[in-house]
Structure formats: structure tokens, C-alpha cells
Amino acid sequence: MPSPSDLKPGVLLISEPFLEDPSFKRAVILLCEHTRSHSFGLVLTQPQEVILDSIMDAKVMGEIPLFAGGPVDPTILQFIHRRPDLIQGGQEISPGLFWAGDFEQVIEAVVDGTISFQEIKFFIGYSGWSAGQLDRELKSNAWMVSQARIEDVFEEEPGKLWRNVLYQKGGNFRVLSTYPDDPNLN
Known part of the structure; x- marks a missing residue:
């Protein structure tokens, strides 16, 4: 059974099989931050029908896939990547995996094709927990924990990720x- 000490940036939270909350049903969440005051993560298993171009002011981004990062504040755009050589200022949350960074560099890398969608993912919204909330959910068996692997985070078929990680x-x-x-x- 996982314990709160297992919670740290770079782990995957895998929802228990019968969790009914539509935001987290069969979800895999990349935990990006976990402190005494809050926890923050991005759902890897919910691609959206809209594309990033549709929410940007300038129509320069092309057909970039967009994921629902969670139910909290769907006006916030987040990204994770594995190209610190192209995007400075990101926070390494697991070896070779970065959250955020210089957005101008992201736009440039996407527009000129120097970064692929196997190296970056965009999210609207996020998953957030207040102080102690995620610890309590873990103790109640709502989540299973696994160390994130780069190939899981950038899985091309997110509908298979929950089953694959388990x-x-x-x-x-x-x-x-x-x-x-x-x-x-059954």
C-alpha cells in the first residue's frame, strides 16, 4: 500500500478502477509538485477535441494536441517537455522530464518544428489538492502510485495509459x- 512519503514530483497517480468522478475516472496524473501546503498535477489521459491553436490569439501553432490537465482553472495553460536544450527555465520533476519553462521558446520550437509532440504536451487546467488532501486520498486507496517513465508520460495512445501503467x-x-x-x- 502506498504511503504519503511516496508522493513527490515525478510520480504517477493512478486512479483506482471504480473511481466515479468523471475528472479522474481511469486517470493517470503526473504529480508536478507536492508540498505541505498543496499538491499539483496534470492528467495525462484526457485528450481534448479542441486544439491549442483554437485558444491562442495568433493562429501560428498548427494542430497541436491539448489535454485536460484537471478540473481546476481551465483557463491556465501548462506544458511538460523533455527538451531543456530548447526550453529554458523549466523545473525538472523527474530525470529528463520538465514542467513549464520559457513560453516564447516553446512557441518558436513548435512553429519551426524543432520539437515534436513526443517531446512536449500541453494542458488546460490542472489537478490540485489542498494541504493534506492528497495524503488522505492516498490512505483511502483512491490512488495507486508509480514512478513516471518518459515513455508513459508521452504515450501516443492516452486511452491505453491507465491499463499499461498498472x-x-x-x-x-x-x-x-x-x-x-x-x-x-462482466
């Missing part, structure tokens, strides 16, 4: 990965 954990987690979305249909 399967990789092995043991009883493999069994959980096979649970149907609706157990009544």
Missing part, C-alpha cells in the same frame, strides 16, 4: 489492469 507494476496490479470499465457487463 500492467507494468506487475503482480496484483496486472489483475486490476484487466477490470472492465463497467463490472456489471
Whole structure:
């Protein structure tokens, strides 16, 4: 069973199979920050139908995929990347994985094609927890924890990520990965 000491930037929070909250159903969240006062993460499993170009002022970005980072403040744009050589000022949350950075450099790298979508992800909104809230949720078994792997964070088929991450954990987690979305249909 995971403990609050397992919570740190760079871990994945994997929702338990029967969590009904639509914002977190079968969700995998990359934890970007965890302190005594708050926790912050981005949902990796919820691609949106809108594209980044549709929310930017200038139509220069092309068809960039956009993810719902969580239910908190969908007016905030966040990004994660693995190209600190192109984007300065990001915070390393796991070896080779960065959150945020110089947005002007991001725009330039995307427009001129020097960064690919296997190296950067954009999110609107985020997932946030107040002091102690995530610790309590972890103790109540709402989340499982796994160290983030770069290939999971940039999974090209986010609909498969929840099952894949659980399967990789092995043991009883493999069994959980096979649970149907609706157990009544079993």
C-alpha cells in the first residue's frame, strides 16, 4: 500500500478502477509538485477535441494536441517537455522530464518544428489538492502510485495509459489492469 512519503514530483497517480468522478475516472496524473501546503498535477489521459491553436490569439501553432490537465482553472495553460536544450527555465520533476519553462521558446520550437509532440504536451487546467488532501486520498486507496517513465508520460495512445501503467507494476496490479470499465457487463 502506498504511503504519503511516496508522493513527490515525478510520480504517477493512478486512479483506482471504480473511481466515479468523471475528472479522474481511469486517470493517470503526473504529480508536478507536492508540498505541505498543496499538491499539483496534470492528467495525462484526457485528450481534448479542441486544439491549442483554437485558444491562442495568433493562429501560428498548427494542430497541436491539448489535454485536460484537471478540473481546476481551465483557463491556465501548462506544458511538460523533455527538451531543456530548447526550453529554458523549466523545473525538472523527474530525470529528463520538465514542467513549464520559457513560453516564447516553446512557441518558436513548435512553429519551426524543432520539437515534436513526443517531446512536449500541453494542458488546460490542472489537478490540485489542498494541504493534506492528497495524503488522505492516498490512505483511502483512491490512488495507486508509480514512478513516471518518459515513455508513459508521452504515450501516443492516452486511452491505453491507465491499463499499461498498472500492467507494468506487475503482480496484483496486472489483475486490476484487466477490470472492465463497467463490472456489471462482466
